[in-house]
Amino acid sequence: MNIFKKIYCRIFQKCFHIALPFLPYQDPRIERHVVAIPGILKAEGVKKPLIITDSNISGLGLPDSLKAALDKNGMDYAYFDRAFPNPTIALCEEAHDFYAAKGCDSIIAFGGGSPMDLAKACGIIEARPDKPLSKMGGILKVRKKLPLLIAIPTTAGTGSETTLAAVVVDGRTRHKFAINDFPLIPKYAVLDQAMVHSSPSFVAATTGLDALTHAVEAYIGKSTTRKTRAAAEKAVFLIFRNLDQAVKHQSASSEGAMLAAAHYAGRAFTRSYVGYVHALSHALSGAYDLPHGWTNAVILPIVLRRYGRCIDKKLAKLALCAGLGEPDENAGVLAERFISAIEAMNIKYGIPERIEAIKEEDIKTLAKYADKEANPLYPVPVLWDRKELANIYRLLKG
Secondary structure (H helix, E strand, O other): OOHHHHHHHHHHHHHHHHHHHHOOOOOOEEEOOHHHHHHHHHHHOOOOEEEEEEHHHHHHOOOHHHHHHHHHOOOOOEEEEEEOOOOEHHHHHHHHHHHHHOOOOEEEEEEOHHHHHHHHHHHHHHHOOOOOHHHOOEEOOOOOOOOEEEEEEOOOOOOHHHOOEEEEEEOOOOEEEEEEOHHHOOOEEEOOHHHOOOOOHHHHHHHHHHHHHHHHHHHHOOOOOHHHHHHHHHHHHHHHHHHHHHHHOOOHHHHHHHHHHHHHHHHHHHHHOOOHHHHHHHHHHHHHOOOHHHHHHHHHHHHHHHHHHHHHHHHHHHHHHOOOOOOOOOHHHHHHHHHHHHHHHHHHOOOOOOOOOOOHHHHHHHHHHHHHHHOOOOOOOOOOOHHHHHHHHHHHHO
């Protein structure tokens, strides 16, 4: 990256870091069981929520307890289960048309990252009918209050129930972009362990590694605070001690701990941002319709190694949180052990070292999209331009 762009990126990031204490972040109010939702709706004075989920979750019967609680309390609701991975602008518009046609006044996001992105985008369209979603990518472009938004995660990974981001795909160009603004933070998050118990093992693994990616990228960036570092450290501590049992569904307490880990990681990165892993991953998952957590897991150790020695001290601290060493050990040794542990987890859970779907003719466009997302917003340890990002894609391609 040329020196002038580097200076611009770092000044931009520094301004946001200075402004961080004054920005209107809010943490969602936490509930532990879906049966609490009717009381929330009554307290908030809303009459008819739209439940947004996907057909797989419907097929597992996970929303049944929520619907039963609403029925028991005589509450009306609408139900939209047509979410799919990497939701498109067209799907978001379809969901909003359904919201309006059914006379809804609030939204319940029920699922993993994709239903939550869809729910947030539906709320954006309701709040900003004057502006198309395609023009909302970036930061602080919503600027209006969304309908009441309640988030119920069914995977322990995205942390979307506490973040200010919605990620949407332009179905025409396959460009995947993030919309970031404070009104997108849900007002309530329901962290109910029973909701993640039916998650397939591979999904539990990849979403858990997604949470790890959030924590690591938030921690190694240049816009951390004491609170975000503490949240990321808690997330890493919990993931390394609970992911395996949660993947095997052998421990309810481990499943609950992974929900907490994803939530802590979400709190960390929504304030301190992510980095090139996410920028590279979003472009890939949009272009080839790949699972976001899976692409993050593949990319994470590669990007950490490319950053080099400048992140050793921070990775060493995370290694200690993960229980991978002692405080008196060399930082470089601990950092290497941490990256190797991530690589070992990838192998254990069947995540490949490379992404064969990448086509050479697409790399220039992928690098353009990754650069547009990351620079200047993400306070990464080392700044890379499109050429350097393209080289990462070629390394991923193998």
